[in-house]
Amino acid sequence: MGVEIRAEGLVMTYGDTRAVDGVSFTVASGEFFGLLGPNGAGKTTTLEMIEGLRKPQAGTVRIDQYEPWKREPALQRRMGVQLQASSFFERLTAREQLDTFGSLYGVAAGRTDEMLEEVGLVDKADVRTEDLSGGQKQRLSIACALIHDPDVVFLDEPTAALDPQARRNLWDVLRTMNDSGRTVVLTTHYMDEAEVLCDRVAIMDAGKILELDTPAALVRGLDAPVRISLAPGTITVETAREIAGGDPVVDEESALTITTREPSRVLTQLANRDALDGLSVKGASLEDVFLELTGREYRA
Amino acid sequence: MRPLRSLATAMLKGYFRDRMALFFSIIFPLMFLVLFGGIFTDDGASKADVIQIGHVAILDDAPKEAKAAYAKSLGIHKSTDEAAALRKVKKGDADALITQKGDTLVLHFSRADPVKAAELQGQFQAIVQAANIAVTGQPPKFNVTTQQVEDESLSAIQFYTPSLLGWAIAAGATFGAAANLVVWRKNGLLRRLRLAPVRTSSVVLARVAVSLAIALMQAAIFIGIGKAFFGLQLTGWWPMIIPLLVAGTLAFMSIGLFAGAISKTEEAAIGISNFVVLPMAFLSGSFFSLDGAPGWIATVGKLLPLKHLNEGMLDTMVRGDGPSSAVMPIVFLLGFAVVVTAIASRFFRWDD
Ligand SMILES: Nc1ncnc2c1ncn2[C@@H]1O[C@H](COP(=O)(O)OP(=O)(O)OP(=O)(O)O)[C@@H](O)[C@H]1O
Numbered sequence: 176m177g178v179e180i181r182a183e184g185l186v187m188t189y190g191d192t193r194a195v196d197g198v199s200f201t202v203a204s205g206e207f208f209g210l211l212g213p214n215g216a217g218k219t220t221t222l223e224m225i226e227g228l229r230k231p232q233a234g235t236v237r238i239d240q241y242e243p244w245k246r247e248p249a250l251q252r253r254m255g256v257q258l259q260a261s262s263f264f265e266r267l268t269a270r271e272q273l274d275t276f277g278s279l280y281g282v283a284a285g286r287t288d289e290m291l292e293e294v295g296l297v298d299k300a301d302v303r304t305e306d307l308s309g310g311q312k313q314r315l316s317i318a319c320a321l322i323h324d325p326d327v328v329f330l331d332e333p334t335a336a337l338d339p340q341a342r343r344n345l346w347d348v349l350r351t352m353n354d355s356g357r358t359v360v361l362t363t364h365y366m367d368e369a370e371v372l373c374d375r376v377a378i379m380d381a382g383k384i385l386e387l388d389t390p391a392a393l394v395r396g397l398d399a400p401v402r403i404s405l406a407p408g409t410i411t412v413e414t415a416r417e418i419a420g421g422d423p424v425v426d427e428e429s430a431l432t433i434t435t436r437e438p439s440r441v442l443t444q445l446a447n448r449d450a451l452d453g454l455s456v457k458g459a460s461l462e463d464v465f466l467e468l469t470g471r472e473y474r475a
Numbered sequence: 476m477r478p479l480r481s482l483a484t485a486m487l488k489g490y491f492r493d494r495m496a497l498f499f500s501i502i503f504p505l506m507f508l509v510l511f512g513g514i515f516t517d518d519g520a521s522k523a524d525v526i527q528i529g530h531v532a533i534l535d536d537a538p539k540e541a542k543a544a545y546a547k548s549l550g551i552h553k554s555t556d557e558a559a560a561l562r563k564v565k566k567g568d569a570d571a572l573i574t575q576k577g578d579t580l581v582l583h584f585s586r587a588d589p590v591k592a593a594e595l596q597g598q599f600q601a602i603v604q605a606a607n608i609a610v611t612g613q614p615p616k617f618n619v620t621t622q623q624v625e626d627e628s629l630s631a632i633q634f635y636t637p638s639l640l641g642w643a644i645a646a647g648a649t650f651g652a653a654a655n656l657v658v659w660r661k662n663g664l665l666r667r668l669r670l671a672p673v674r675t676s677s678v679v680l681a682r683v684a685v686s687l688a689i690a691l692m693q694a695a696i697f698i699g700i701g702k703a704f705f706g707l708q709l710t711g712w713w714p715m716i717i718p719l720l721v722a723g724t725l726a727f728m729s730i731g732l733f734a735g736a737i738s739k740t741e742e743a744a745i746g747i748s749n750f751v752v753l754p755m756a757f758l759s760g761s762f763f764s765l766d767g768a769p770g771w772i773a774t775v776g777k778l779l780p781l782k783h784l785n786e787g788m789l790d791t792m793v794r795g796d797g798p799s800s801a802v803m804p805i806v807f808l809l810g811f812a813v814v815v816t817a818i819a820s821r822f823f824r825w826d827d
């Protein structure tokens with residue numbers, strides 16, 4: 176149960192593009208690991224080298240004792256993959272897809288119903304995949320990755336295109352898997368997802384890992400100020416400036432916001448003035464870390 | 476074994492649910508069979524309707540073999556009412572009236588159908604000549620044998636069933652393999668399957684099994700319809716078409732794999748397949764016999780797998796040749812498959 180992943184000095188270039196440029200990390204057995212990064216950062220390429228779809232041009236990957244690009248069935252039976260683009264057999268129903276993938280992995284037929292239940296596609300069991308919605312396809316693709324109850328799962332943006340319900344249900348599925356000791360590696364653009372699910376995240380850009388730590392440590396490391404917002408009219412701007420004592424105050428139609436590194440002092444004073452109604456406090460999030468590290472410009 | 480079977484099942488389901496694929500591999504070729512089989516079915520086969528009045532020694536006393544020979548082209552029935560019979564001939568309800576006056580055979584015919592009239596005259600002349608020679612007790616000195624140039628004595632359905640079946644199989648196997656390869660590469664299924672504990676050979680064998688199943692189904696439908704509606708007659712060694720079909724399917728699949736390997740899109744793969752299969756079908760005599768065609772066509776034909784498949788099937792299925800006539804075509808087809816698959820594999824990619 177659970178496997179250890181060691182990637183060292185991975186390199187992959189496409190023409191002039193260094194898609195992955197010396198990436199190293201390890202994922203411990205039973206760990207939930209996230210790869211974050213803007214579009215084109217090299218997440219998919221990294222994942223594909225680890226899964227064994229691409230042979231690294233330099234560097235090594237080990238999943239336990241295996242070298243994944245050798246595609247040994249013993250490893251593949253323990254590995255579940257969901258690729259960024261869903262891939263299905265043409266003109267088969269959801270149930271038939273699961274049955275087919277299941278039999279490739281030597282899974283008993285009963286698993287199909289379990290998986291349909293797990294990803295909420297029982298009603299769509301007999302619908303052909305071409306007629307499923309984008310999010311339903313995505314869920315089916317995840318179900319296909321989990322059909323054989325693998326020890327390690329690689330998911331490339333599993334929650335892209337999912338509605339909030341499906342996203343949270345999927346989180347439950349993945350957390351349950353991880354709780355029972357399985358290793359999970361996923362890529363995502365949702366920072367809340369990474370914060371909620373991942374034990375550790377690596378933030379990538381331009382083929383390199385910029386930071387790698389637990390979400391909490393990354394946020395702490397950012398040492399970002401806290402944003403305290405008040406409903407308009409609770410206190411005047413002048414009072415706010417007084418309380419803020421030099422920290423920036425922004426007066427907007429929707430809220431009055433104080434950005435401070437001393438939230439306890441500001442909050443105490445607000446409490447003294449009985450101004451806590453409708454108040455919200457926002458600390459830095461992984462998203463701030465992400466934007467801080469990778470900047471705000473569009474990526475190719 | 477189980478992965479292979481479930482992959483084949485998935486492919487087969489996909490095929491049967493693809494109306495276009497079904498149409499082009501089964502219905503479309505069948506339309507040609509019905510068309511060609513139907514148009515040419517009467518070709519010289521209709522009998523002349525002849526009424527015989529009274530005793531005609533030359534017909535009635537002819538030896539059995541002679542009777543059988545002329546019964547093929549003459550439908551003779553007897554009557555006693557000469558006047559009524561004559562009216563029938565005049566109205567065109569019968570083609571001729573025959574009586575014997577002494578030693579003279581009298582043939583009444585109508586000019587309404589001049590071709591048939593000429594044929595009948597010629598036929599009765601021949602019968603009388605033959606009888607005259609027989610009376611002398613000498614073997615005839617001169618003989619004529621006739622041979623039609625188009626195809627040696629094969630009626631339309633006998634020729635078209637194997638020939639169009641060959642085309643149907645070529646189209647089905649080529650398009651099936653080409654489209655399968657491109658679609659699976661484009662939608663990422665090939666990559667996905669690479670990460671499943673399935674050997675590449677299982678994926679290939681599953682496709683081979685599906686293509687073979689489709690080819691055998693095409694053969695069963697063609698032969699079934701030929702026999703049921705068009706009087707197709709199979710000759711003794713016809714089951715030899717099964718190994719022929721297997722070898723042919725492999726050869727055409729290799730063309731499909733090549734088309735699929737070099738194409739980026741499904742449209743391109745279908746286009747290339749068409750570009751190969753259609754001219755090949757013409758040059759292999761699938762649509763019309765090439766016995767009268769110029770020599771270079773025969774030379775080109777020797778290089779085409781479909782030509783070899785068609786010849787092998789014609790020989791064993793309708794020409795009554797022995798199983799050995801299938802050997803050379805099978806060897807050629809398998810060799811072709813090996814060479815073209817090797818070429819295709821050089822162009823093969825798992826993803827774009
Ligand atoms: N097959 C390929 N051929 C050429 N270039 C490629 C190929 N695959 C990826 N790239 C390039 O490599 C870089 C990294 O791509 P990759 O797909 O790994 O990014 P990603 O982090 O997964 O992005 P996204 O968040 O958009 O999925 C990109 O610049 C991309 O254009």
Ligand SMILES: [Mg+2]
Pocket residue numbers: 218219220259331
């Ligand atoms: Mg990606």
